[in-house]
Amino acid sequence: MLVLRRQLRAFCSGLFSDGKAIIVTLAGVGSFVSGLVALVPGVVIH
Helix, strand or coil: CHHHHHHHHHHHHHHCCCHHHHHHHHHHHHHHHHHHHHHCCCCCCC
């Protein structure tokens, strides 16, 4: 479990290292969620 936490921390620190990386990460997450909602009916939260 400790190794997994370290790997996750290292991964996330790279994603949120500066302003440009934060914007790119959030855009990627938004695109993924948008695609998921478009492809899977019933995922939309009312």
